[in-house]
Amino acid sequence: MPLGNYTSQFFANIYLNELDYFVKHNLKVNYYIRYVDDFVILHRSKKRLQYYLKVINKFLKLIKLEIHPEKSNILPLRNGITFIGYRIFYHYKLLRKRNIKHFERKFKQKLELCKEGISNKKDLLDGLNGWFGYSKWANTYNLRQRIINNLSN
Numbered sequence: 500m501p502l503g504n505y506t507s508q509f510f511a512n513i514y515l516n517e518l519d520y521f522v523k524h525n526l527k528v529n530y531y532i533r534y535v536d537d538f539v540i541l542h543r544s545k546k547r548l549q550y551y552l553k554v555i556n557k558f559l560k561l562i563k564l565e566i567h568p569e570k571s572n573i574l575p576l577r578n579g580i581t582f583i584g585y586r587i588f589y590h591y592k593l594l595r596k597r598n599i600k601h602f603e604r605k606f607k608q609k610l611e612l613c614k615e616g617i618s619n620k621k622d623l624l625d626g627l628n629g630w631f632g633y634s635k636w637a638n639t640y641n642l643r644q645r646i647i648n649n650l651s652n
Contacts, residue, residue, distance in 0.1 A: 511536045521558050534583050548573045592637040
């Protein structure tokens with residue numbers, strides 16, 4: 500199934516429900532966050548995280564899944580973590596630079612289509628509102644204000 504497809508998201512949530520129960524009830528992990536097929540576990544002890552990784556890998560083999568070896572890391576939270584499009588630190592979140600650049604490129608294209616009369620202003624604003632809904636959860640106030648000011652000009 501294509502990545503991002505609603506069906507693949509639905510099946511990921513059903514299939515990984517077993518992982519959720521294992522992590523929360525068997526391992527009794529307090530800080531476990533999962534979104535579709537991405538998850539984060541927070542703990543003060545690196546050794547405890549290494550243990551969780553080992554045990555979770557064994558569990559996933561039972562349900563014929565595996566953690567991508569290059570995409571799983573044990574990192575200190577002070578360096579921030581990348582999760583679901585954000586760079587998350589203790590007291591703030593940033594959007595990944597790649598996401599901002601992708602948005603700016605697409606928005607510029609949509610703006611040009613609108614100026615040429617190929618697309619309408621409503622579609623442009625709908626897309627902008629959707630992105631603002633996503634980006635507002637990070638520290639992006641100045642970025643959003645700059646976009647609004649550029650659009651007003």
